[in-house]
Each structure stands twice: as structure tokens, then as C-alpha cells.
Amino acid sequence: MISVQHVKKIFPAKSEEVVAVKDVNLEIKEGEIFGIIGYSGAGKSTLIRMFNGLEMPTEGSIYIEGKDITRMKESKLRLARQEIGMIFQHFHLLWSRTVYGNIAFPLEIAGIPKKERDERVRELIQLVGLEGKENAYPSELSGGQKQRVGIARALANKPKVLLSDEATSALDPDTTDAILDLLVDINKKLGLTIILITHEMHVIKKICHRVAVMEKGKIVETGPVLEVFKHPEQPVTKRFVGQVTDAEDMKETVGRLLEKYQSGKIVKLTFVGEVAEEPIISTLIQKQLIVVNILHGNISHTRHGAYGTLFIHMDGKEEEVRNAIQFLLSRQIGVEVIEHV
Numbered sequence: 001m002i003s004v005q006h007v008k009k010i011f012p013a014k015s016e017e018v019v020a021v022k023d024v025n026l027e028i029k030e031g032e033i034f035g036i037i038g039y040s041g042a043g044k045s046t047l048i049r050m051f052n053g054l055e056m057p058t059e060g061s062i063y064i065e066g067k068d069i070t071r072m073k074e075s076k077l078r079l080a081r082q083e084i085g086m087i088f089q090h091f092h093l094l095w096s097r098t099v100y101g102n103i104a105f106p107l108e109i110a111g112i113p114k115k116e117r118d119e120r121v122r123e124l125i126q127l128v129g130l131e132g133k134e135n136a137y138p139s140e141l142s143g144g145q146k147q148r149v150g151i152a153r154a155l156a157n158k159p160k161v162l163l164s165d166e167a168t169s170a171l172d173p174d175t176t177d178a179i180l181d182l183l184v185d186i187n188k189k190l191g192l193t194i195i196l197i198t199h200e201m202h203v204i205k206k207i208c209h210r211v212a213v214m215e216k217g218k219i220v221e222t223g224p225v226l227e228v229f230k231h232p233e234q235p236v237t238k239r240f241v242g243q244v245t246d247a248e249d250m251k252e253t254v255g256r257l258l259e260k261y262q263s264g265k266i267v268k269l270t271f272v273g274e275v276a277e278e279p280i281i282s283t284l285i286q287k288q289l290i291v292v293n294i295l296h297g298n299i300s301h302t303r304h305g306a307y308g309t310l311f312i313h314m315d316g317k318e319e320e321v322r323n324a325i326q327f328l329l330s331r332q333i334g335v336e337v338i339e340h341v
């Protein structure tokens with residue numbers, strides 16, 4: 001549905017030009033929730049803004065349903081933009097208009113008659129769960145409610161694609177989850193394709209089907225979310241996966257334990273899919289002649305199954321510890337012996 005081909009964006013500057021996006025290629029399917037993750041300055045905003053012509057690439061093409069939006073005349077681009085809604089971190093609402101007025105605004109611009117407009121706004125208010133708030137002004141709303149207005153406004157002209165530029169980054173964790181649930185809901189109900197950029201792996205894990213990792217203007221890794229969790233290849237991807245699988249203080253704890261336990265091994269186990277729900281550790285203790293000390297555990301639920309990590313210390317005779325590792329490997333569990341942090 002969306003094809004990004006050899007896209008490059010250079011910003012001219014007095015001293016040295018900035019190459020914000022370097023030869024990006026992506027294929028995004030209809031109805032997919034596709035996440036682009038990267039640290040600040042990676043080029044995510046520049047890339048997503050090129051999907052609706054807010055920025056134009058210096059080189060390359062972006063096809064949306066077969067039409068190259070980078071080569072459209074302004075009048076055609078304006079029409080094409082109605083097919084692509086966008087939501088923002090800081091909402092970008094009209095402060096002098098009510099919730100109703102904000103959602104009606106793009107319909108007024110599109111020349112939709114009043115009666116039809118009223119109906120559509122009412123539908124949208126219901127869809128995003130803002131019943132009763134029609135006459136409130138943005139200043140009277142919570143962050144989550146403001147983003148609901150942003151989503152309703154973005155959906156007003158029935159777009160096929162929704163672009164989300166860090167839409168939950170200004171929200172607390174519970175509100176973030178509620179907005180992410182809403183995005184999944186509209187993706188399912190409307191079959192809407194969603195492309196989002198974020199610096200939080202939690203967002204990717206919770207709602208995306210596929211992810212692309214961006215670093216210094218390039219896509220360095222891409223794949224289905226669960227696959228990327230299982231086999232992160234690039235160091236930057238490993239850091240992002242670590243955001244949700246490893247506790248902040250884990251490194252310190254493991255460092256201390258490595259010093260404390262002179263015998264045995266500290267291992268990081270990774271479980272994927274159904275294995276994550278099996279009682280592997282109790283079987284391990286029953287079958288192997290080792291002592292197991294559980295240090296830290298975590299299960300993440302992605303759209304395509306569960307992904308678990310567990311740090312344990314296994315103590316016992318060297319051979320028994322080796323057997324235990326073999327047992328775990330035979331159960332399709334990832335085993336990484338931690339030698340140092």
C-alpha cells in the first residue's frame with residue numbers, strides 16, 4: 001500500500017548540510033500498524049513528515065496506493081492529504097474552538113454540508129469516547145482527552161492512513177495505554193493503516209505488527225515485532241528491546257551477583273510464544289541436580305505472542321550446570337551466560 005523508495009532528505013545549512021534521512025526503503029501493508037523507532041535526531045520526524053508531503057524528499061519516491069506523492073502538484077497533494085490523517089505529540093488543537101469545533105474543522109475545509117458534518121462529528125466523538133465533552137475547550141481537557149480530539153479530527157475525512165508523530169510521548173503510562181488501545185480499536189474497526197514514530201519500545205511492543213529501527217537517518221533493522229524481540233541484531237535494537245525486558249537496576253544487581261557467586265552461572269533465559277507460559281523452571285529444578293536462584297523476570301506481550309526474559313543463578317557441579325543449559329536449549333529457550341556486565 002505504501003512504498004518508500006530510496007528516500008533521502010538533506011537540509012541545507014550555512015556551515016554543513018544535514019543529511020536527516022539516507023536512502024530509506026520500506027513497504028507498508030494495508031491495515032498494518034507499522035512502528036518506526038529511533039533515538040532523538042535519528043530522522044523519524046523528517047521521514048514521517050514526508051509521508052504526507054509536509055516535507056519533500058531531496059531524492060526518492062513515496063507511493064501511497066500507487067500514487068507518488070512526492071511528484072504531485074499542490075492542488076492534487078491537498079486532496080491526497082485528506083486520505084492521510086496525522087496526530088502529534090502536542091496535539092496541535094485550535095484553542096479557541098470547542099471539541100466539536102476542532103473535529104468539524106477539517107470537514108468545513110473539505111466543504112462538507114452542515115447536516116452531514118454534524119452527523120460525522122457525532123460519530124467521531126462516540127468512536128474516540130468523548131461523549132459529553134462536545135462543548136469543552138481544549139484547555140478544559142486532560143492530555144488523553146486532547147489526544148482523543150486529535151485522533152477524531154485526524155479521522156474526520158475518513159483517511160486510509162493515520163500518521164502518528166510521538167502521539168503518546170507527552171502522556172503518563174496509563175493514559176498512553178488507553179490511547180494505544182484506542183489506536184488498535186480504530187485499526188481493527190476501520191481497517192486503517194497506522195504508521196507511528198516513537199522512541200519507546202513499549203509502544204512498539206503493545207500495538208505494532210512490524211517495526212523499523214532507525215539510526216543516523218537509516219533503517220538499520222526491520223521485521224515483525226516478535227522476531228525483532230527474539231533476535232535483535234544491531235546494538236541500537238538490543239538497547240530498545242532492553243527498555244522493556246531488562247529492569248533499570250538489573251545491570252547493577254547482576255554485577256554484584258557475579259562478584260558474589262564464584263561458582264555456578266548467571267544466565268539470561270528468553271522464552272517466546274507458548275513456551276513463555278510453561279512451568280520450565282520447576283521442571284528444571286526437579287530434573288537437574290542444581291540449585292536455582294531467580295534474580296529477575298519479565299514477560300512482554302506483543303501482538304503476536306508473549307516474550308519472556310528471566311535472569312537466574314544456577315549453582316551445582318560444572319557438569320550438572322552444563323546439563324541444565326542443554327535441557328533449557330532443548331526446550332527452545334534462549335540461553336545467554338552472563339560473564340560480565
Ligand SMILES: Nc1ncnc2c1ncn2[C@@H]1O[C@H](COP(=O)(O)OP(=O)(O)OP(=O)(O)O)[C@@H](O)[C@H]1O
Pocket residue numbers: 011012018019020038039040041042043044045046047
Ligand atoms: N528543518 C530542518 N532544518 C535543518 N535541519 C533539520 C530540520 N529538521 C530536522 N533537522 C535535522 O535532521 C536530523 C533529524 O531530525 P528529526 O527531527 O527528523 O529526528 P527525530 O528522530 O525525529 O528526533 P526527535 O525525536 O528529537 O524529533 C537532526 O539532525 C535535525 O537537527
